[in-house]
Amino acid sequence: MKRSKGWFTMLIVRKAYLRIRPHLGEEESPSSPYLTPLSDTSVRMTDPQDPQHSRSRYRPSTVQPSSIYTFSHVFLPNTTQSDFFTKTTLPLVRDALQGQNGLLFTYGVTNSGKTYTVQGGTEEGTAGILPRTLDVIFNSIEGLHGDGKYRPVRLHGIEPSDPTDLKPPHVIPEPSLAQVLGSLDNPAEPEFDIDPTIVKVDRNYEYTIWISYAEVYNEKVYDLLASVKGESNNPEDSSFPRPLAGKPLLLSRQALPLRPSPASDGNDSDINGKYIAGLRQFRVHSAFQAKALVKLGQLHRRVFGTLANRESSRSHGMVIIKIVKGHRGEKDDPTSLQVSRLTLIDLAGSERTKHTHTTGDRLKEAGNINKSLMVLGQCMEVMRSNQRKIALSLSHEGTGKDGRVDTRDVKKGLALVPFRHSKLTEVLMDYFVGDARAVMIVNVNPYDTGYDENSHVMKFAALAREVYITPAPAPVRRVPTIGPGKLQGTKIKEVGPLTLKDPEIAPHTSRRKVTISIAGHGNGKKASEAILEVLEQDEPADGQDEANLSDDDPISPLIDALFDEVADLRMQLFEAEMRCAVIEAETREEVMHEMEERMRSIEQMYSRRLMTELEQNEMKTDAKIDMLHQSGLFGSPVKKSHLDVVDVGNSLSEEEQDVELSLIEYGPAEGSGDESDFSSRDSRSLSMSPLAGKQKKQNHPVKESIVEKRRFIPDPPMLPSDTEDAQLTETEGDDDLSIALTEVATSEVGEDESGDEYTSESGEDDWVPPSTLGNKTPKAKANVVSLLPEITNHVPKSLPKNLQASILAQQMDGLSLQASGPDDSVVIVPVKKFRARPESVNVDEDEDKDGEESQLPIVKKKKRQLGKNPVVTAEGIDMATYAVEKRVEKTAARMIRRLGGN
């Protein structure tokens, strides 16, 4: 494929490196990091709050919970500064020495290690990439220093140097802030921490190195190497400005304007970049001098950027290293000079306004930081889309006239890259549209709480990687041999330090107080604080610099105004988006809390229900135990009884009485005095059983039919009794139990051998008094013992043992032995139909009609207190069942023996 000529045809890949910060000892103990290195070039980022990894199911975020990101290289936490420098920055230094422009910037959230990467730490061997770059440059040009007759200006210009440029930096005329605070700070960079690397350079050339240090703070550009003038309260006092008692030292500085690079500087690019007008630069002869300047700049940065958070960089700091290279054989020919720039930027951390609840100045500052970073991202996105369009056009090469693509047509269709929307991108514009190699370093602290912010950082990196920048050789400019101050092109007005006396600063100033802590750092010095008042002035209005603008300036006032309008609108849009994002996050959080609240209340409701169920079950069990006690399955509840249900009562042993008594429901104790409330007490005791309640509610058809039948069941004839006042009657409150037992009794043991019923199921007509049964069926000598297996067989074996025992007990409870008739036949009657009741209790009308119940014996009620008896266990029930069986067996055998004997 033929390549068209143009700036977009030679592409180089931008490098994006990821550096993972180690966990620091003094920080809170980390959970697991959310970054997992997968290879040398890729990492997986997993949200620690993801439902799969956390109990919380709701994330107030739309960020993907897990993603894989690819970089040019991933540096693990244990990477040394030296290794990092060699792999990321050294190639840029080599290119710069060969005449290529380069840009390196660090990007990441606060506390992710950007400053550590650029400047370094305090330990030996921890010098960052900036001091190492200076070391390598000076190591490499050793013996090749030029005489510095010419200096670089603006972006691409060269002009004869000013004598002041040659002065060493420490001779800044005004009392500088460094002098004020020099003793306060001791930036770490031990002399012994020098990078020994040497890069091979063309030894036919001479080199001069120039350093500038600027910062973009609150959408304004400041010179960090400009002298800072202090304002003493005493105008006569021209000496060293020290703060008066109780009054802070007042420091002032002025923002610098950005100006388009004039075409006369010989920029090859179609789009002119911008330069920082008035930015001071110093020629340095050694790495030591250069580092001293950088330290001064860092000190200024710290002082002026300390408004909000002294631990955090709130500005974008950029060190610009310019290398002027001239052929040794053409020393007097400035046209042979080449200028290359290497800019290292320590970007401010992306701020979490919604997390820190930032307000006031801090919010504005954070907004500006975010704005500049966002615009940087937008620029990259537009550049990427433009490059795609270009690539698409190139792929259709041959469709135009002569089979060539007209690049002008292609460029017309490209979107405008919004460099002008922030000061940062305006300053960097030249690198993107011009001739530069760019390297981005992404710093991430994998233990940081701001997963979402870090995720945005990674996405930004992914975007940046797809942008390609054209390399081009550094321009070689012809410089007229004119004296200092009379320069080619336009002369830029120097913007020096201002004082409060300067008339123009009043309308555009902002004042703020800055407190600088001076920590002892274990060097024997006492920790103290210095309060300063900082006065920052806006850059001069355009009108003031009109004289400085070249005729070639491409910006017309109308276009400028339109751009400003667009910038304003974008700013408003950005703010609206920020507000929306905050509202969205808050709403999500609110919804999440509401959901959690609901879940909690549902959980509570279910636990309450569960508790109720448990209580009911307990009561049910208690009721069963009660029944077992009443039926004598747990010991013999009534030792002395006057049961007259069976005629043989008098002659039965105590044990036999126990068994029989246990088969009869309880009534009020004779003479206990509480006979009057027997009914209510009875029903109360039954109501304790949830089962009973349920049965009542269910209104079971079987029950109804049985109840119906029972209405017609006549009272049994009076049975012989040894207690005259004992009566058997039906107990109202015990319906359920009696129904169940009646059912069992009537359906299971209601037939004799001949198949004749001897208990009534259908009504009065069927009723056959037990006393006559013997006569009617003389052969029907029911053997209780033989009935036992039958009863037992009706208990489902699949049920748990305790339930089996309970059913058996109920069945047993429904039976009583009765011997009657002249032939001494033994009959089984369902005695559950009969209830002992006191004489004073009113009985049903039906019963009253019979008038017989008054003759029924009263059975003494055995009182039992719940909880006093042992807890039921399966073994206990087994044993009890076994005991009952045995006792019934024994009793029956005895009775049969006795009856047989008779």
Ligand SMILES: Nc1ncnc2c1ncn2[C@@H]1O[C@H](COP(=O)(O)OP(=O)(O)OP(=O)(O)O)[C@@H](O)[C@H]1O
């Ligand atoms: N690779 C590393 N090895 C050891 N310590 C590190 C490393 N990276 C960062 N640190 C330490 O982590 C802390 C935070 O780093 P640093 O100040 O560089 O973060 P930052 O991203 O520049 O923050 P800000 O944007 O707020 O200025 C510092 O104490 C620094 O010494």
